[in-house]
Amino acid sequence: MTSIKQKSLIGTFVLGSIGLLIVAVVFFGSGLFFTPKTPVVLYFQESVGGLSVGSPVVFRGVQLGQVTGIKIEARINPLSFSIPVTIELAHNQIQLMNPKKKGTSLASELNMSKEAFFKELIDKGLRAELYSKSFVTGELQVMLDFAPDTPETYYAHDPNILEIPTKPSKLEKIARTLESLPLSEITDHLLSAVKGIDELVNSEKMxxxxxxxxxxxxxxxxxxxxxxxxxxxxxxxxxxxxxxxxxxxxxxxxxxxxxxxxxxxxxxxxxxxxxxxxxxxxxxxxxxxxxxxxxxxxxxxxxxxxxxxxxxxxxxxxxxxxxxxxxxxxxxxxxxxxxxxxxxxxxxxxxx
Incomplete structure (x- = not known):
């Protein structure tokens, strides 16, 4: 009986060690755990289903940070809802080409504050959007890139936190396009065409x-x-x-x-x-x-x-x-x- 309990204890210890190893790989493997970070808020006007805390934030495929919070904000007059997504961006993920200045942030090299630096990037078209990480699992990630032809819209009321404007994702654009299509009318036309073809095929002339x-x-x-x-x-x-x-x-x-x-x-x-x-x-x-x-x-x-x-x-x-x-x-x-x-x-x- 004692031998069985010892085996169970050993098994539990092994499983716990494996779990700790996985957590260490997730949090320490990305190299972002001990890096100085800047909190930023993003307001999405579309569904964030598939996005979760810990989802990566990438810039042209390179991870710059991760999602730290997702919540819903409500306004009374008029009654409306928005989804602020909080992210953290690492400071040292963008490296200068000069090896002597390794470890120097881009903002400090430009002699600009973080706020002024991000404002400069936003003026040049920096935008955030939801991007599918996996079509199989439906996971989403936040992608940052420059899109100067999109509007610069802000929703945050807290001046102490940086906000990066967002733009609709490609899936959202497709969904909006499908919603604007007269599907009922198109279906009626298709049914009418199919009926006409059926009548022609089964007619005496054919x-x-x-x-x-x-x-x-x-x-x-x-x-x-x-x-x-x-x-x-x-x-x-x-x-x-x-x-x-x-x-x-x-x-x-x-x-x-x-x-x-x-x-x-x-x-x-x-x-x-x-x-x-x-x-x-x-x-x-x-x-x-x-x-x-x-x-x-x-x-x-x-x-x-x-x-x-x-x-x-x-x-x-x-x-x-x-x-x-x-x-x-x-x-x-x-x-x-x-x-x-x-x-x-x-x-x-x-x-x-």
Whole structure:
């Protein structure tokens, strides 16, 4: 009997030691137990279910403190309730990058009081919100971060305690969004849509769709067979047409050298004839120029006998001038034809 009592006592002692070890790990393992702390109050306007005393307070995943108290405050006029959550923030969790100043708080390094330091952080957007620590257990933690686009609202009446403004959690925002949705109207629309789909699926027209589809496929198959039947003669006709065009092209290719040679000979003969004609015409122009010179001498003699203002002298002078201009134009033409006899065939444009 005594042996059984001793075993029970030993078991109780072992369990107690394990419990003390767990408590030591929880309170001493975080490194916050003997650290100087600053009390801060947070006012949440949403449910804090899942948050408890000892829940961590983190800044971007790094624990800076823990929750020390949760209570409900009531106001009479008007009757309202709020939930102040007291937390403690450790002083030495934020370390300066200068190793020589290790252990110096950020506020003292900035030469600011704690109140002024937190006011500076709040002005830059420091806010607190509830954040899910575990979706399985539903535990919550307090998360601190900067959100300068959120309002800065205070609820505390005690000037001796610091207050950090809060903002709704993401879950609270989702809940508010769901509350604002016209769920009844959406449900009615969904039911109406489901009913319409059910009526369409079970309608006589939908029942006839397989038969109509089978008929359509049969007709399509008949069209395909018809095309297969008619495409053969059509392809044969196209191939025959291509063969005719090929024969014509081959014939043109065979006769083209002979046609080119004939054209070249004709052009050469024409060039020779035109060049000869141009030379003969130039010879005639020389004779015409000689006649014009003789006419000028005659005009000089006539002026001496009939006078310079005689009508005969004037008419003769005009005639000689017109013949001289015509002779110059003809001479220019014959000179050009002598150099380019092909111009009579191709024209005076760009030579080809």
């Amino acid at each position: 029942k006839a769709v397989p038969e109509d589809l089978s008929t359509m496929l049969t007709n399509a198959d008949a069209v395909v067979q018809k095309v297969k039947t008619d495409i053969g003669p059509l392809i044969a006709q196209v191939e025959k047409t291509f063969a005719s065009y090929k024969a014509l092209a081959d014939d043109v290719g065979k006769n083209l050298p002979a046609l080119t040679e004939s054209y070249t000979k004709l052009a050469q003969n024409a060039d020779e004839q035109i060049r000869t004609m141009a030379i003969e015409a130039k010879a005639a122009m020389l004779k015409l120029e000689s006649a014009l010179d003789q006419g000028q001498k005659t005009l000089v003699d006539l002026r001496k006998t009939a006078g310079p203002n005689s009508a005969t002298v004037t008419d003769l002078q005009k005639t000689l001038n017109e013949i001289a201009g015509m002779a110059r134009s003809a001479k220019s033409l014959f000179d050009f034809l002598e150099r380019h006899p092909e111009a009579l065939i191709q024209g005076k444009g760009q030579r080809r």
